[in-house]
Amino acid sequence: MGNPVFVALDTPNLDRAIEIAKSVKGHVGGLKLGLEFFCAHGHHGVHEIQKIGLPIFLDLKLHDIPNTVAKAMQAINVLEPAIVTIHASGGRAMMEDAKAAANGHTKVVGVTLLTSLDERDMGKIGYAGSPHDQVERLAGLAQEAGLDGIVCSGNEVATAHKAWKDGFFVVPGLRPKGGKMGDQKRTVTPRQARDNGASVLVIGRPITGADDPNAAARAIEGTL
Numbered sequence: 488m489g490n491p492v493f494v495a496l497d498t499p500n501l502d503r504a505i506e507i508a509k510s511v512k513g514h515v516g517g518l519k520l521g522l523e524f525f526c527a528h529g530h531h532g533v534h535e536i537q538k539i540g541l542p543i544f545l546d547l548k549l550h551d552i553p554n555t556v557a558k559a560m561q562a563i564n565v566l567e568p569a570i571v572t573i574h575a576s577g578g579r580a581m582m583e584d585a586k587a588a589a590n591g592h593t594k595v596v597g598v599t600l601l602t603s604l605d606e607r608d609m610g611k612i613g614y615a616g617s618p619h620d621q622v623e624r625l626a627g628l629a630q631e632a633g634l635d636g637i638v639c640s641g642n643e644v645a646t647a648h649k650a651w652k653d654g655f656f657v658v659p660g661l662r663p664k665g666g667k668m669g670d671q672k673r674t675v676t677p678r679q680a681r682d683n684g685a686s687v688l689v690i691g692r693p694i695t696g697a698d699d700p701n702a703a704a705r706a707i708e709g710t711l
């Protein structure tokens with residue numbers, strides 16, 4: 488297996504995103520572009536980052552009525568992303584239509600429960616049970632809808648993997664030992680996530696916020 492780390496280039500600054508991507512290129516397997524970057528630079532920005540030559544993960548977390556999400560998916564097909572995210576809580580029809588609208592070679596994965604949320608937050612939103620319950624419930628629905636996999640934390644990925652043997656599991660919320668949590672609540676180390684069955688490890692600030700992103704990416708690679 489190649490390097491499973493996708494570095495999250497969470498910045499609205501295109502030059503900075505290119506600089507970080509070039510600096511970590513030898514120590515990561517792909518580049519993740521999220522809302523912050525896409526809202527600032529759109530398709531043009533994606534084309535610029537594609538020039539670096541690594542697979543692109545568009546983390547847009549689409550969540551709307553089925554027709555709108557399908558049309559949004561069609562609009563990004565031209566970018567040929569390796570991975571795209573939608574919210575699994577958008578429901579089965581939304582997920583089915585998103586997958587049907589995507590390029591055949593793009594993996595469409597459903598976000599189950601954001602890694603910034605814990606059980607207390609779930610209660611306030613009105614979700615029943617624990618993060619494990621929520622991930623299991625939405626992983627089942629995503630599988631029924633024909634998605635390629637899900638996004639969950641490293642705490643739930645082993646259970647999800649058992650129930651979905653050939654699923655594709657994207658795990659963010661990763662922190663090397665002693666790393667700052669920031670807004671993340673359900674975190675594990677990159678090594679734990681990999682050992683628990685993650686297919687892709689999403690890592691942002693522990694690399695991009697380091698004084699030397701290249702050294703940080705290299706150090707993480709060395710733990711895998």
Ligand SMILES: O=c1ccn([C@@H]2O[C@H](COP(=O)(O)O)[C@@H](O)[C@H]2O)c(=O)[nH]1
Nearest residue numbers: 495521600601602659660689690691692
């Ligand atoms: O549940 C989720 C889904 C997506 N993300 C994204 O991953 C990165 C994590 O960044 P860090 O700086 O390593 O915390 C970020 O782009 C999120 O939008 C997530 O964290 N949790």
